[in-house]
Amino acid sequence: MATVRSLTGEEVSAEALAVFDDIRATRNTDYINNFWRALAHDPALLKATWERLKTVMAPGALDPLTKEMLYVAVSVANNCEYCVHSHTAAARAKGMTDQMQAELLAVIAMASQTNALATALQVPVDDRFKA
Amino acid sequence: MATVRSLTGEEVSAEALAVFDDIRATRNTDYINNFWRALAHDPALLKATWERLKTVMAPGALDPLTKEMLYVAVSVANNCEYCVHSHTAAARAKGMTDQMQAELLAVIAMASQTNALATALQVPVDDRFKA
Amino acid sequence: MATVRSLTGEEVSAEALAVFDDIRATRNTDYINNFWRALAHDPALLKATWERLKTVMAPGALDPLTKEMLYVAVSVANNCEYCVHSHTAAARAKGMTDQMQAELLAVIAMASQTNALATALQVPVDDRFKA
Amino acid sequence: MATVRSLTGEEVSAEALAVFDDIRATRNTDYINNFWRALAHDPALLKATWERLKTVMAPGALDPLTKEMLYVAVSVANNCEYCVHSHTAAARAKGMTDQMQAELLAVIAMASQTNALATALQVPVDDRFKA
Amino acid sequence: MATVRSLTGEEVSAEALAVFDDIRATRNTDYINNFWRALAHDPALLKATWERLKTVMAPGALDPLTKEMLYVAVSVANNCEYCVHSHTAAARAKGMTDQMQAELLAVIAMASQTNALATALQVPVDDRFKA
Amino acid sequence: MATVRSLTGEEVSAEALAVFDDIRATRNTDYINNFWRALAHDPALLKATWERLKTVMAPGALDPLTKEMLYVAVSVANNCEYCVHSHTAAARAKGMTDQMQAELLAVIAMASQTNALATALQVPVDDRFKA
Structure with missing residues (x-):
């Protein structure tokens, strides 16, 4: 399933990796769940979505x-x-x-x-x- | 608008009026909003809906x-x-x-x-x- | 309201009028409700929608x-x-x-x-x- | 899949088991489908849902x-x-x-x-x- | 999954097969995807759906x-x-x-x-x- | 209708007015439609929504x-x-x-x-x- 295939480690762009690092740091976990991995096909969308989510879900x-x-x-x-x-x-x-x-x-x-x-x-x- | 017409005071059944009384007592208001008035066409549905709502929305x-x-x-x-x-x-x-x-x-x-x-x-x- | 304006009698195409006639005959009424009047902007869509509806809703x-x-x-x-x-x-x-x-x-x-x-x-x- | 895990036979509460019994009697079957088993985590919700369904779906x-x-x-x-x-x-x-x-x-x-x-x-x- | 079972080749009606042929010719492929195979249970619905789709999706x-x-x-x-x-x-x-x-x-x-x-x-x- | 009342000109914050200015400049119009006026109750949400929209809808x-x-x-x-x-x-x-x-x-x-x-x-x- 999925309408985009999973990216291998080598295929994830530097911009996407930076978002992954921020997700890990913010959530205090090494695990990046499939939603963010699927969004990594479009680093700009990944970044915009994550940054907005981080703001909205903060206390x-x-x-x-x-x-x-x-x-x-x-x-x-x-x-x-x-x-x-x-x-x-x-x-x-x-x-x-x-x-x-x-x-x-x-x-x-x-x-x-x-x-x-x-x-x-x-x-x-x-x-x-x-x- | 509405797919059922508004009931006049005389048309509301005794069973529906009893529900209205409980809504008034529970909410500490005289006002019965249009949703309950529309449901009064079917007193059994009115009663079942209100009683479940009262339970679900309680602290x-x-x-x-x-x-x-x-x-x-x-x-x-x-x-x-x-x-x-x-x-x-x-x-x-x-x-x-x-x-x-x-x-x-x-x-x-x-x-x-x-x-x-x-x-x-x-x-x-x-x-x-x-x- | 509405995202297309109402057509005047003169603007309704002959193809749309033929559909209106069939609606009137099928439903035994002179009244054409607003949905069909709005669809008359696109006679082909009007005709396809009405003909399918007539088939589907038949006994x-x-x-x-x-x-x-x-x-x-x-x-x-x-x-x-x-x-x-x-x-x-x-x-x-x-x-x-x-x-x-x-x-x-x-x-x-x-x-x-x-x-x-x-x-x-x-x-x-x-x-x-x-x- | 599922956002609640399946309860083992020992974990289902007496209140939930009573609802299961009524489902079996009403439907004349021994089979309790997964929906009711999942709801058994909350016996009050299970009971309210089942009793309303039984009333609503009756002839x-x-x-x-x-x-x-x-x-x-x-x-x-x-x-x-x-x-x-x-x-x-x-x-x-x-x-x-x-x-x-x-x-x-x-x-x-x-x-x-x-x-x-x-x-x-x-x-x-x-x-x-x-x- | 599916609420209708898959039809075997022998069970597909002649009317449905004619639609399959038109799908193959229009799309220039031998492959008939599962949606059309499931609709083949009702050749009239299959035909109406396909013919409308072909018209709507044309350039x-x-x-x-x-x-x-x-x-x-x-x-x-x-x-x-x-x-x-x-x-x-x-x-x-x-x-x-x-x-x-x-x-x-x-x-x-x-x-x-x-x-x-x-x-x-x-x-x-x-x-x-x-x- | 509306679940927030319309803000008067004096009540719109400076941050919201700056967004209105950018909407006017980007769209080359003086008109600010009701959606943005309603969002002005929360200048941060207004700004985040508008800036994302401007990016997404660009050629x-x-x-x-x-x-x-x-x-x-x-x-x-x-x-x-x-x-x-x-x-x-x-x-x-x-x-x-x-x-x-x-x-x-x-x-x-x-x-x-x-x-x-x-x-x-x-x-x-x-x-x-x-x-």
Whole structure:
């Protein structure tokens, strides 16, 4: 599977390797997961994606675990198999417990069903919900 | 708009009114928003949906604001106009600040783009991400 | 709204008018709804779409009302506002009762939530479900 | 694959086993498919999901086969691989013939294309379609 | 995988074989890919789908490669694994270079993120964008 | 509508105004459309989004009109009303003719239906399509 083949070590460009080094340093791991390896075909896209991700997922008004669970929620709704796996694993690594994961799934399931109902009913937006 | 017409006060069934009362008591407000009013055409669906929502959104291992932001994230990815409006307003009411909303949007945007990239590249899931 | 402007009577081509005539005859009505009027900008697309629709929605192993409810289900899941409205109205015209509509919505809501759960859990397909 | 590991027989809780028993009794089979096994990590979610499904899919104004085909239609539009497999198999078991399946697919394909066209054209909803 | 089993050579109908012959002649290849083989269960759907595809993808105001890249873009957004693979391969065969593929992916990723942002913000459409 | 209110001229930050200036200079227009005005609530997100967009949409191996039509295709598949309007208008401004728009729509409709069919059939990917 994959629409681009895996690059061998020799084929990865210097620009891509520099991004890999920053991923390793930022995440404190030697492992570069397949997503970044696939993006290495286009070092400019790899670099832009990684740098934006690093900024967006950094601690802020929302903590990293909350951000990771939001990432899982979007990935499930968008039905991205790779992303559901990778971000569930990341949320686990950031401290998501069994109970938190259970509640995350329950909220996703709940939202999915009321999303469908509101769309089926074409409910008009209440004035008080408009900014 | 709407695929069902608005029920007048006389048309809402006793079973639906009982649900409305519980919504009012639980949320400490007199206001019943349009989603519940549209569902009142089917009191059994109204009741099942509300009771499940009340359970799922109650405080647990995740706090109510986190759950509400997850709800927004799913609603955006599913593109439910009504739900994006209503749950953004609910998150605001539960304490979402401007900065938190900004970070919520940034995570949703980030996930949407890497979801698309992983799908376009058909990246195989790393073994270490499998449970 | 709309990304193409409405054609005036004089602007509709003879090829498009012939399709309009067939829609009127097939549906036994004078009314041409906005979807077909918008497609009239491209008579070839209008004709291909209408002729395929006429074939697909004709009575067969599935009756026209069942087909129309399936159309609503897909339109809700794809979140097409226009289509949810038009096909709900069409299902009504073909005999969908309040109770049938209520059950249709309940199935759509149920499927939406288990779809999300199966995706979140990345459940492997049971061998017995493979053809 | 899967974001939760398979539970061994000893790990499934008594509450989950009771749900499994009800699934077996209701469906008149010993087989518990992977979806329910994965949900067993959260017995409360398992129980809520199963009980709602049992109610929603019971015979009513719509017969069980029609409901199952609606489930397939939503699952295809939501692109849930597991669900497309499991509900196609369920529809087969409930009597969906080759010809019915062929018409189901033709309607799904038709709806998908007119959904896309209506969205691309941003067709305004006809007044007569509003409830 | 697959919700219909593979037909053996003897089982493919004469009507389906005639479509296969036209695919071979049009594409100048002996190879019939799995999509068409799966559709052969319903020769009428196979024929309608192929003939429409042949018309739509023929050179016109847009060249075949541009059409194929548009097909990839839709397939990624709709998250169709089979289609992403087959149309990426087709685009490659029609001359899509590494650099073009990189730009295609960058546009898809960009659109996916601004789509999500516009939906999250529920931005009203500017009057000047309405036809 | 909108989940953030419109900022008055006094409320837009200096950082956001600098982005507006760059949009005006790049596009050679005084008009700032609603999307950018809504993003101005978060100048950092506004700036990151605009700068990435400017890079991605610049002429490259793909010309700006092709990129804009790809943007429309993704926006339709993601069902973003605002984006369908704004990018259709942008494609028009960049030279998309009636005939090109008609072919764009035909490809989107075609892809949407074969995406649905491949998903419904769960067609396995041909080995030759794997990179």
